[in-house]
Structures are given as C-alpha cells and as structure tokens.
Amino acid sequence: MKKFSILCLAFIYSGSMLFAQTAEKTIKVIVENPWKTAKTDEPVVIDIHSLNTGFTVKSAVVKEGNNEIPSQLDDLNFDLRADELAFVTNLPAQSKKVFTLTLSSAKINKTYPARVFAEMLFRTAKSNEYAHGTAVYAPGDSYTYTILQHHGIAFESELVAYRIYFNEKQTTDLYGKFNKGLEIEESMFYPTDEQLQKGFGDDVILVRGSCGAGTLRGWDGSQATDIQPVAFRGQRLIASGPVRTIADAEVKGWEYQGKELNMINRYTLYAGHRDAQVDVLFDQPLDKETFCTGVQNISYSATMYSDHEGLVASWGTDWPVGDTIKYKKETVGLATYIPKKYIRKEAKDKENFLYTVSAPQEKCFRYYTMFTSRKETFGFPDSQTWFSYAQEWKKSLEQPCKITIEK
Template sequence: MKKNSILLLGALMCAVSIHAVSIVRVTIENPSVWAQNNVPVVVPVSKLSAKSGAKVVSAAVVVNKKQVPSQLDDLNRDGSADELAFLVNLQPKQKITVSVKVAADSSLYKQFKEKTHAQMWRKDKQTKTIVPTIEESSTTGNLYQSLHHHGPAFESEYMAYRLYFDEKQTVDLYGKKKHRLELMDTKWYPTDKQIAEGYGDDILWVKATAGCGTLKGWDGAKATHISPVSNRTGRVVVSGPVRSIIEMEADGWQYQGKSIDLKQRYIIYADHRDIEVQVMQNLPTTLCTGVQTFFDASEKMTDAKGAVAIWGTGLQYPVTDNPRTKPQTVGLAVSVPLATLKESTQDKDNLLLLLEGRDFTYHITSAWEQEEGGFKQSKNFFDYVKKWNQELQNPIKVTVLFY
C-alpha cells in the first residue's frame, strides 16, 4: 500500500510539472512624447525560459488583466519557438508591465483571429493548377514564371505586398479599399466580379525600379539588382494572427568584389500598413533602398532625416500585364535607422537611401488613394510618414524580469 501511494504521488508530481506555468514580467516603455498604438513587442524566447530552462511551447500575454493576441514563432525551423510577438498601446512617456505566462506544453494555447496572412504558390504544369508551397529555391535565381504572383506575398488588413522571385526582388503593392484579408480569395489577381464587390488590386507598375522599399546594390551612380547569385530562396516562415513573415535569401551574390550571402526577412504586423525588413549578411556592404519616381505626376518628401517618400499617380500599365488596370494614386515611403544611413541620393528612377553595415533593420510603408478612410492627398500621407519615421527612430524599450 505504501509503495502504491509513493507511485501515485510520483505520478501526480509529474503531471503537475508537465502543466507547470511560469510567469514572467515584461516592462515596455514609450520614450516618445506622442502616443503609439499597436506597437509590436518582440521578446526572445530564450529570455522567457532563462529561469526555468524549460522549452516554451505555449504562452499567454496579459495586459491590464486581459489576455491579448500573441504568437510564438519558430524562425529557424528547428522545431522550437524563437520569439514571442504581441501588440500594445502606449501613451506618451508611458511605462507598462505585462505578464507573460509560459508553459512547456500546449495548455496555454489560444486561437486568435487571423489578421495577417502569407502565401506562395507553385504552378503545376501537368494539372494546370497552383499548389501551395512554403519554400522554393533556384540555382539560376529565377522562379519568376514558375510561381503564381511571381513570388511570396503577404498582407495585413490594410495592404498586401509581394516579392518578385528574380534578380530584381522588387517589393510590389496590392491596395485595399476595405480593411480585410483578401489574398486567399484573390491570390493577387481579383476577378471582375471581385472588383465589383470592392476587392483591392495590384496598384503599382514597378518596372525595374526600387518599387516600394526594395533592397538594392549600389554601383556609385545607380541602384543595381541582386545578381548574379549561386542560389536564391523564397520562404514563408509563418502566417499568423499577430504577424506574418516571409524571407528571401541570395547566396553567393557577386557584389563589390565579394561573395555575399544575403538574407532579407520581411515582417508585417496586424493593424499595420508598414513592413519591417531585417537584413542579415556574412560581410558588411554598402546597399541602398528607396522609392520609385516612375510616375506621370508626383510630389516628393525628403525633409525627414532617415526617410524618403513620394505621392504620385502611376504610369499606364502595359496591356499585356493587366488590361483592366488603370493608373493609381499611391504613397510610398522608406525609413532607415540613422546609424545605418550613409547618405540620401537618387538615380534616374528612384529616391534612394544608402546604407552601410552588415545586419540592420529598416521599414517600408505605403497607401492607396482609394482606401476607404485612408489618405487622399500628399500632405496627409507625408504627415503620417514623418510621425511614423520619428517613432521608428525612437523605439520602445523592452525589459524582461522574473517573479
């Protein structure tokens, strides 16, 4: 009897340990003199598990006694979560503390409404259909024609973006009239019926320009493509309620007399129209990004340190690309950290920011004049860009503490 009691106690202790929940405090501080809403907070999982050492399988974020949407992401695809992401609202100079519960099992998992989405589709020549895929590679560096909408794409409820799978790797735009997810319905190419129902569409003709925030090489006079490479990879890392992530890798890029391994991680958050771009390289380089000036008519903004923007009406699309599409009025902008900024310049088709470094992060944003309740003129868009750039230059401060 005594032996059975000991065994039962041991079993109960194991059950308790399996479902044990640790609580971590995370303080978040807004250094700005303006309010910031839907601010992304990203916490490395290694910090959340530093006290217990246990693997983090699920988490719950509590702000003001209420659980908010959160997301655990496995960025390196090794089966373990690397980052916890969630959004908060902060008043000027406000400092808040949130509770993060973590567990080594799925007991804290909760399904939240999908507010972002990522996708990539490969064309099947035999069945003449498209099939979903999460990773594609090419030693020629070109799968442009083999992939539906020519590369990976992702969206929030405000905007959608795609990345061309070729040497240009251009960031292209899909505008939304209504704030909702649409790519699973339209797959970038809405039908006439969907257009009549208020769906968005491809709104930019990028040609060989920087489009909206495309990362490019720099030859001293103009932006250059990421070519030649030994291999190019496109990847959907995650599609989730808080954020979606896609990656483009260029291995063996012959650039400035060096062989560069370049990774670009693109992140779009719920309730955001902008994108975060993380750049990782094996060697430091001089690169550039910017916005195209390829418009019939446009107004430029260059008076914000670390940012460039343009508001313009695009040129007529070629009939072979999309016979239904007409020139659209759009806003494009890029913000880069001042520590990475070398200088502002331009070439024939782009306003550019030259960047120096190895690993750095910059941001892209955009708008469409037909968005309901959106920006209707250049002044409104440029005012938004200046505030957005100021917020990015003064990021929130995140500190992890333990009970």
Template sequence: MIPSLIAAVLSSLAVTVTNPLPESRQDVPVVISIPSSAGEVRSITVPEMPDVPYQLDDMNADGIPDELVLLLDMKPSETRRFKVRFSAKDADTDLTPGTYAYIRLNDKNKKYPKISSITYPGDVDNRQMYSSIYGHGAVLEGLYNAIRVYMDNRQSIDLYAKNHPRLELDSTGFYTTRKQLDQGYGRDILWAGTSVAMGSFRGWNGSRPVTIDTVTTRGQRVVTTGPLRSVIEVQDKGWIYNGTPIDMTQRYTIYKGHRDYDVEIILKGAPKGAVFATGIQKIMNNNKGFITPQGLAGSWGDNLPDKNMPEVTDTLGLGISVREPYLAKTLEDDVNYLTLLTPDTKGKIRYTITAAALRDETSPRSSKEWFAYLKKWRRGLDAPVKVTVAKTTRKR
C-alpha cells in the same frame, strides 16, 4: 531529490513597456525572446491583461517557439508593467486573423499549392524561377495592403492596395479580375519597371543600384504566418558582390493594424565599408516627392499598373525610413529616391517601408496629407516603445 540537483525553471517574465511619446499609439508590437529555460511553451497568460492578443513564433524552424508577440494600445507617456506566465497547455484563444503570408507554386492544374519554402540553384534562369511561383514570389499581407517579393535576381517589392481593411489575397492572389474589382476587391497598383519600387534591396556599383545576379543558391521562406504577425525571408547564398562572396537573408515583417513593413537585411561576409542601396520609386505620372538627408523619403502620383486595364489607374504614395547607423547617404536619380546603406557591426541593415492609395478608404487623400503622415510616422520610428524584461524562476 538532492538539493544541489534541483534545477531553476523559468516561471514567468516581468515586462515593462514605456511609451516615450506624449501621444497615444495603437497596435504597438512588443516582441519578447522566449528563454530556453521556459521549457515547453504552448500558451501564455498575462494576469494584468487577460485579453491581450499574443502569438508564439518559431523563427528558426526548429519546432520550438522562440519569440512571443504582443500587440498593445498605449496612452500618451504610459508605462505598463505585467508578468508573462508560460504554459505547456494548448491555447484556447481564437484571434481574428490580421496578417497572412504564403508561397504558392504554379502548376498545370491551376491548383497553386502552398509551400513553406523553396530554393533554386544559382544557375537557374531568372525567368524560370519567376514563372514557377504563382504571383512570382512570396506574398506578405496586412489589413490595408500586401507586398510580394519577386523570385528572381531583382527581388523587387511590388504593392497591392485594398479598398477596405481585410484579408483578401486568398481570393485574388495579386491578380484581381474585373469582376472582383466591381465587387470591391483591391489590386496590384505598382509598376516597378527598372526602379527600386517599394524599398527593394540592391547592391551599389558607385553610380546606380545593381541586382543580385551571381549566387550559388537563392530561395524564399515563410517564417511565420499568424493573426498578429507574418514574416517572409529571401535568401541568397554565395552572392558575389564586388568580388566578395556574401550570404544574405532579407526578412520582411507585417503586424496586424499596420500599413508599414519592417525590413531586416542580414549579411555574412560583407567587407567593412560595403555600401548597398534601397529607396522608393518616383510614381509614373504626376509624381510629387521628397527625400531628406536624415533618410526619410516619400512619393505620390498616378500609376497604370495593368496595361490590360488601361481605363483603371491608381493614385498612390510610397514611403521609406532609414536611420543611423545604417544610413550612409541619400540621393535621387531619374526614377528613384535612393538611400545608400551600410551594415552595422553585426552585419545587419534595418529600414521600414510603407504605402498609401486613394482606393484605400483609410488612407491619406493627397500628397500633402501623405507627406505629413510620413513625418509623423518617422517621429514614431525615432521613438520606439522601450521594453525591459526580467526573469523570475521557481525551483523544481
């Protein structure tokens, strides 16, 4: 082979991960983009951490893995350096599932088949879309809780809390029976009503949140479902917002070992200075809560989510964290703690939502404990681990 035609091929990545906090952290997500020069990637090895759990994800649905997910436990102020070596061989790891995502169709035979995505014309009636999906929308599950995003113009985020850390939505599907409750299963614990529920994304008309009403198409997609991370998307094309058409993608992510969800909103065509809204609801009964100008809010109270089971109430907490440059303003109304949002220069908005419940044996047990947990949680969000990646190549 002529030397000038010899190509450089990616052999491995040299990765450095630093924990800036003087405290230990568990199940820290490290997400690394896989360069196209890596070739066919079906597994990896990390010589310095041979048992590290990992997941390969195809985020853009082109059939090629483009992101690598690692979960690390890190000591206070620790720095780790390691190499990630790519391989075209099939992985021989068998990880215990810690997350799950699905969309299911309603059908007359009550089989509820799973699908990977669905799209509706914008003129389809909201109630028809809502009723055509089993569970009324895409479901995203972690070990401690689960959410679903309604398939309609509200696109509200609903919450399911568990008694014990495990995956169980395949059994209950958000519709826990009395028998399953007696067997120790969790259930849907949130009644959203007209609120923003648990971090639902909304428009803003200058005085209140507004739903995503006029669109050309709207849909949902399972981006990935795996043992370490699961991701779902909500897509609205041609959303007429204050007279301007916007293409919007909402992405929700859960990692194994986490009770919080990362939210990323991608807006194409949003005018400069456009303002949007999110937040958390004030719980139906005995609500206690707070909201800070820095974008942290929490609520705690009692709820009756299922009127068919009036004897079963739940005590729960909600939390949201929005940081600069996405934070415009915080305020509250009769039913919500609200945060107004502005996109960054790339048209993106990011925030994080979380929840607790008394039925969850791992959860804080009072509003005082929950609010203290949220402040610690925010400190961690303000000081994420620092990840640097360098390529190493070989010749062929």
C-alpha cells in the same frame, strides 16, 4: 528480492509521471510609452531564449489583467523551437501597461482572430490548383519568376498587401485596398471581375526595374543594381499570423563588390500596420560594401520628399499593369526610412529616389518602408498629407516604447 523489485517499479513509475508533468514559467512584462503621442498597435517582441525557461516553450498566454491578448510564437530558423513571442498593444501618451506572460512546455492549439495573412503557393500542373509551401530554393541562374503564384510570397495586414518577386529583382510589389480587411487568401493578388465589383483592391503599381517600396539593391556608383549573380536564391515563409507575418528573401553566394555574400532580407508586417520592417541579415560581418534602397520614381515624374536624414518619399500616378482597358491609373504614395547611422549619401537614378547605405563590421541592419493608395477610403488624399504622415511615422519609429521583463 520481490519487495525490492516492486519498490524499483514504483520509483520508475513515479519518475515517469514527474517527467511527463507540464513545465510552466510566468513572467511580468512592462511596456512604457514615455512619449507625448499615443502608440497604436505597438509591437512587443520578447526573445524567448533570454528568458532561460529551462524547457522548450511550445505555447504561451499573454494577459493584460484578466484579458487574454492575441499573441504568437515564431520559429525564425526552422529548428522547431520558438525564438520570439510577439503581440501588439495600444498605449496612450506617457503611459505604461503590465502584461503577464505564461510560457508552457505543453502544446496548446489556440485560435485568435487573424489581423494579418501570408501565403506561399506553388503552381501545379492543374490550372487554378496550388500547393501551399513554406520554402523554395533554386540555383541562381534558374528562371524562378513563374514558380510561385503571385510570383513570390504575399503578405498583408488589414490596410495593405505586399508581394516579393522571386527573381533577381526581389522587388516589393504592392496591393492597395478600398476598405480595411484581409483579401489575399481569396483574391490571391489577382481579384476576379466579381471580386472587383464587391470592392476588392488590387495591384496598384508597375514597379518596372525600380526598388518599388524599400527593396534593397546593389549600388554600382551611379545606379541601383539587381541581386545577381548568386549561387542560390530562395524564399521562406516564417509566420503568417495572427499578429504578424514574416517573410524572407534569401541569396547565397552573391558576388558583390569583390565578396561573396550570404544575405537574407526579412520582411515583418504587424497587425494594424501599413509599414513593413526590413531586417537585412548576413552570416559574416560586412566590410565596406555599399547598398541602396529608397522609393520608386513613379512614372518617372513623381513628386519627391526627403528630409536628407534617412526619410525619402514619393507620390505619383501610373498604370499599374499593361492592360489600360480593364484597369485605370493608380495614385500611390511610397516612403522608406533608414536610420541615420547607416546612410552614406542621397542618390537618384532613372527609376528611384535613394539613399546609399552600409554597415561596416555589422552582420545586420534594419530599416522600414510603407505605402498608401489613393483608392483607400481610410487613406491620404494628396502628396502633402502623405509626406506629413511620413514625417510623423519616422518620429514614431525613433521613439520606441521601453520593454522591461521581470522574471
């Protein structure tokens, strides 16, 4: 009997050691660029669930040959489980690269150089003191505009910065830079005089009642409308780098065109990019609801370009804020691209150049938006150059790389 007890204990100990062992899975990821133009900082996104690892993935290492590539795991639904892995890569024309991805059940704290940044800051009772947050929700009739520093989530790449207003407009406001780099953590979207003298950028557009750059709005048949009334309104900061930022603007119970919609507008900004990917997500398939998006008619007198097939852009000059003494006028270029299958018609109102869009029987659709400021030392000197770039940008988006996974 004594021997049996010892033997049982031995098996139990051995089993616990086996259970504690780290689980790993290695896969090969092949990224191909079949097109005649090179790809710079091309996003590569892997759905973790599709890999069927059999364990909870808590860390990952991506390598190209022997070189480790910065990457990040993102939990998209706040269940503390990784949903996607993302990294970026450069691909010459008509080329391919092979990456090795090692997934592990062990949590490893890795630090890569940050090429993007995002933050949600709550105002506190003390001046110039803020609390970092990841989510905020409020009843739809609440005044939410001043709850957060910079009036909503702010996110940036080395090239540009955005913020999403936490109110019924949900507009993207824009921060232009003189030089490439990350500034928002230090300037908090409002650079001091000292920071401005050092060459920091700042707010470059007065969005008024417009859609700014690519904000989704309602459509009443003649003009864009705000996202109201709603039962609840919220924002969530899902990812802040080092490879991409992800920020949600969410509403529940939006009374719109005879329906009650639960909608998320998800903005993803990748390292090396000035364009934001916008995913519009619903919890139920859409019917015939029609929305709109596009670009602001800056100062009501912007130069406009449209290819009439999903791309619309503008270029104009205006005061970015009400203070015309401290600040000077800014010249800004905007562009939005919507895939043709979602387009219903071109439209225009006082504030915007638009496309109306719908996605019957679908629960999501995706489009893209971007901007430039003429203050950029790395940017575009005039509208013609900007519009030409926008056309090449659309072409690049329509020619994605092919990703193959070998498990």
